[in-house]
Amino acid sequence: MSRMILLTEGMSNPEEAKTATGLLRYRGEEVAAVFDSACIGETAQDVFGVGGAIPFVDSLDGLEADTLVMGIATAGGELPGAWRDIIADALRSGMKILNGLHTFISDDPEFASLAAEHGGELIDVRRPPAGLVVSSNExxxxxxxxxxxxxxxxxxxxxxxxxxxxxxxxxxxxxxxxxxxxxxxxxxxxxxxxxxxxxxxxxxxxxxxxxxxxxxxxxxxxxxxxxxxxxxxxxxxxxxxxxxxxxxxxxxxxxxxxxxxxxxxxxxxxxxxxxxxxxxxxxxxxxxxxxxxxxxxxxxxxxxxxxxxxxxxxxxxxxxxxxxxxxxxxxxxxxxxxxxxxxxxxx
Amino acid sequence: MSRMILLTEGMSNPEEAKTATGLLRYRGEEVAAVFDSACIGETAQDVFGVGGAIPFVDSLDGLEADTLVMGIATAGGELPGAWRDIIADALRSGMKILNGLHTFISDDPEFASLAAEHGGELIDVRRPPAGLVVSSNExxxxxxxxxxxxxxxxxxxxxxxxxxxxxxxxxxxxxxxxxxxxxxxxxxxxxxxxxxxxxxxxxxxxxxxxxxxxxxxxxxxxxxxxxxxxxxxxxxxxxxxxxxxxxxxxxxxxxxxxxxxxxxxxxxxxxxxxxxxxxxxxxxxxxxxxxxxxxxxxxxxxxxxxxxxxxxxxxxxxxxxxxxxxxxxxxxxxxxxxxxxxxxxxx
The missing domain is CATH 3.40.50.300 (P-loop containing nucleotide triphosphate hydrolases)
Incomplete structure (x- = not known):
């Protein structure tokens, strides 16, 4: 079972943090913490109405977790620029990154080299499978x-x-x-x-x-x-x-x-x-x-x-x-x- | 002005050869011939109802042309396998390939190396521009x-x-x-x-x-x-x-x-x-x-x-x-x- 940190830094609202709230609801037992420095002291339940006592954090230090999840689903699906340092830190500690944005992190040379160096992994779930074709009305x-x-x-x-x-x-x-x-x-x-x-x-x-x-x-x-x-x-x-x-x-x-x-x-x-x-x-x-x-x-x-x-x-x-x-x-x-x-x- | 050969081999019908008929109608003066061995002896006008006396050919030999155009727009947009040899021939003679199918020819290692070797060019018009974003209702x-x-x-x-x-x-x-x-x-x-x-x-x-x-x-x-x-x-x-x-x-x-x-x-x-x-x-x-x-x-x-x-x-x-x-x-x-x-x- 993975231990996840959900990254929603600066965007812990129900509209943008859709991925975080979905994971809190259905895979909450695997969530160690939510990363947003604006919500320190609150619980996931307080902020999202789901997730019970799962705490907010503003650093990855000392957390027992193996996966950092991009917790947002924004219009356009771009990676917030301010998140780059947090992702790089996670990679330096050997974490896996789980990303659902349109911006693919596995195409990013800096992230790719950090992942290779520290044994991490970059997973883009929004990369479609190969070999898709037009519908056949089937x-x-x-x-x-x-x-x-x-x-x-x-x-x-x-x-x-x-x-x-x-x-x-x-x-x-x-x-x-x-x-x-x-x-x-x-x-x-x-x-x-x-x-x-x-x-x-x-x-x-x-x-x-x-x-x-x-x-x-x-x-x-x-x-x-x-x-x-x-x-x-x-x-x-x-x-x-x-x-x-x-x-x-x-x-x-x-x-x-x-x-x-x-x-x-x-x-x-x-x-x-x-x-x-x-x-x-x-x-x-x-x-x-x-x-x-x-x-x-x-x-x-x-x-x-x-x-x-x-x-x-x-x-x-x-x-x-x-x-x-x-x-x-x-x-x-x-x-x-x-x-x-x-x-x-x-x- | 380019001199084009429109490739429709085996598919010279109005449904599939949409790109050929569009180019015959609006850039007909640049079309040297249509490539389909099934239509030798007929003119573009006979087969497509447009293009006047432009002839059909079954070989690139002796044609004065600098561009081979994939003349079809099929459901799914795949490159017909039988066309690979014709494209390779065109590249060996230094021609440019103009392709509008979903299958990108510039991603094909064989074509890329032939183009590099013979000074040709691979143009995929269906490759979307970079940097597209969601609509802003503007x-x-x-x-x-x-x-x-x-x-x-x-x-x-x-x-x-x-x-x-x-x-x-x-x-x-x-x-x-x-x-x-x-x-x-x-x-x-x-x-x-x-x-x-x-x-x-x-x-x-x-x-x-x-x-x-x-x-x-x-x-x-x-x-x-x-x-x-x-x-x-x-x-x-x-x-x-x-x-x-x-x-x-x-x-x-x-x-x-x-x-x-x-x-x-x-x-x-x-x-x-x-x-x-x-x-x-x-x-x-x-x-x-x-x-x-x-x-x-x-x-x-x-x-x-x-x-x-x-x-x-x-x-x-x-x-x-x-x-x-x-x-x-x-x-x-x-x-x-x-x-x-x-x-x-x-x-």
Whole structure:
């Protein structure tokens, strides 16, 4: 088991430190500390709402850890310049560096030579596998039931929802796999394809490849990326949607977003966004949004429950907060949709 | 001026030999011959419907030419294995190789060493420029009038339409630029970004960069790629659409397509496809399809005229075949849309 330090120096907020919070939630027992000199004295729980008593540090000295993880997932994915010294220090102490940014550290001559000298290792999880090709429209012909978590915006919990659903559906006695399509999901599970780092012509093919490799499972939960209405990432979202050809979608939703993240554009109404996803998905294969996974972290519990009821009524769909209230209503909707669709399907 | 041989060996059909036909149409005076041993005795005009008396050859011997061009644009963009010997021969005679496939010839050790030995050159136009970044949503704030040629399918004449419109609008006394987004357009004009070869996260940013670099023009005609309803390329199409943020779209249409190319999927009705483009474009900025550019090559002239009238009536939009009947109705529609939009715009 690795012992990780999560590097979030200067960026310990839920928007940028997505990779850190994902690892704290799903591999927390392997995290020794979070590195951010601005948060000394606080715990991971205080800052991120997850991670319990895991402390913040501002130095690697005296820590029992073998891996330094770049804990952020920023727009553009560049390595913050101020982090170079911290990475170099880690390499001098023989640590492995786990990086999910678009900037590949294994291409950096200084880091490469430090790693060679001190026996460290540079791992870029966002480097796509070789040999990817264009899609062959094959995913839609697989017998597995493909569920895609999508969102009205980026950073609304699409990965978390897919991970939780995978566990819950297994708990109901089915075989299920989570398919990681982004850096954090790949770090959590150890497999997947970082589809936003793939040459754009091959993104649908990469998603299809993930599905084909896992077609023997009853259920696939495919992690969504970005949003069809997010102007930076919409094309990644659409390639992934068409490549994995889901029979069902689960809609991630954050009621606090009034504008689309990284833009000044007003957020379209959730019903409109659901309509766009269904229209675009149906270009490939019949598919419906079957449930809403809302992030109500910013609301009091009673207000959260009211929101979920009102969402459910206005959209005619089950709605829950997966972290706060569990994902069982979504699992019910997914199983029901599989029964409904299955009457005419191959399996 | 270069003297080119267009290599289409075994693939001299309009679907695969897109790059050859584009160069024959727009740089035909520089084309010495087309290389395909299956077409000896025929002219370019016979086989491609463009290129006049330019002959086919099955050997490079005795040809006065300095450049061998990979004349195809296939799904996946791989180099046909049988072409390696022809390329090697060309390099031995000191020729330059111009390649637009996804497979980069300059990364090939055999070709690189032959080029070095014989003074040739290996040019991969689909290698994206360094330093691309995510979009900043800036294109929509430029004062130029941005016209994007889109399509219900790939290979319906989006590049050709954008090139013709650029020339025609200049002829009306305006400044205008064609923005190449694919390999053939780049080979024709000598500039542009091959957006389907860009890392998917950066495609919208690449399109935006093209717009920003040309923002001083009155009109920009941005070459479209793929189609929103084409399952292999839909994400590339959407990133480009959101990245360039057009105020107007011109819809490329081929009435002979009953299924989407490279797939068994039935072609959705053209009105439905127009609706999808407008819905997705409007996520970014207000935009309408203002005209239809139909490819009627397979119809008799009277049937073609009937089709255009019927398309125009059913869609409420001007429709023409740019090659057969010229693009003036589309130019009128674009100028009119600019006047209409311009009342509230910056310029």
């Amino acid at each position: 995913a839609r012909n697989t017998p597995c039931f493909r569920v895609h978590t999508v969102g009205h915006d980026c950073g609304v919990g699409k990965m978390l929802t897919a991970l939780e659903l995978t566990t819950a559906v297994r708990g109901r006695g089915h075989t299920a796999e989570f398919l990681a399509t982004g850096q954090t999901g790949i770090m959590i599970t150890g497999s997947g394809i970082p589809i936003d780092a793939v040459v754009s012509d091959f993104v649908a093919g990469a998603a299809e490849q993930l599905v084909l490799e896992n077609r023997d499972k009853e259920f696939l939960f495919i992690e969504g990326q970005g949003s069809l209405v997010h102007p930076l990432y919409s094309g990644v979202t659409l390639s992934l949607l068409h490549g994995c050809a889901p029979q069902a979608m689960v809609m991630g939703y954050d009621p606090t977003r009034t504008t689309i993240r990284h833009s000044a554009k007003p957020m379209p109404p959730i019903a409109e966004v659901i309509g766009l996803y269904e229209a675009m998905a149906n270009v490939m294969a019949p598919s419906r949004v079957v449930a809403v996974a809302a992030n109500t972290a910013s609301l009091q519990e009673s207000a959260a429950r009211e929101l979920l009821v009102s969402l459910g009524e206005s959209l005619g769909l089950p709605a829950t907060d997966v972290v706060r209230f569990g994902c069982e209503p979504i699992v019910d909707a997914v199983l029901e949709e599989r029964r409904r669709v299955g009457e005419g399907a191959e399996d | 294109a929509r704030n430029t004062p130029c009038f941005r016209v994007h040629t889109v399509g219900h399918d790939c290979g319906v004449g989006k590049m050709l339409t954008a090139l013709e419109l650029t020339t025609a609008v200049r002829g009306r006394g305006h400044t205008a630029e064609f923005l190449a987004t694919g390999q053939t357009g780049i080979m024709i004009t000598g500039s542009g970004i091959p957006i389907d070869a860009v890392v998917s996260d950066f495609v919208a940013g690449a399109a935006e960069q093209l717009v920003l670099e040309n923002r001083d023009k009155e009109f920009l005609f941005i070459e479209g790629q793929g189609s929103l309803v084409h399952p292999l390329y839909s994400g590339v199409t959407l990133s480009l659409l959101h990245g360039c943020a057009p105020q107007a779209m011109v819809m490329g249409y081929d009435p002979t397509r009953t299924t989407i190319r490279h797939s068994a999927k039935p072609m959705p009705p053209i009105a439905e496809v127009i609706g999808l483009y407008e819905a997705m474009a409007n996520v970014m900025a207000p935009s309408r399809v203002v005209a239809v550019a139909a490819n009627t090559a397979s119809l008799q002239e009277s049937a073609a005229r009937e089709l255009l009238v019927s398309l125009g009536e059913s869609l409420g939009l001007p429709a023409t075949d740019v090659v057969r009947f010229g693009c003036e109705p589309i130019v009128d529609a674009v100028l009119e849309e600019r006047r209409r939009v311009g009342e509230g715009a910056e310029d």
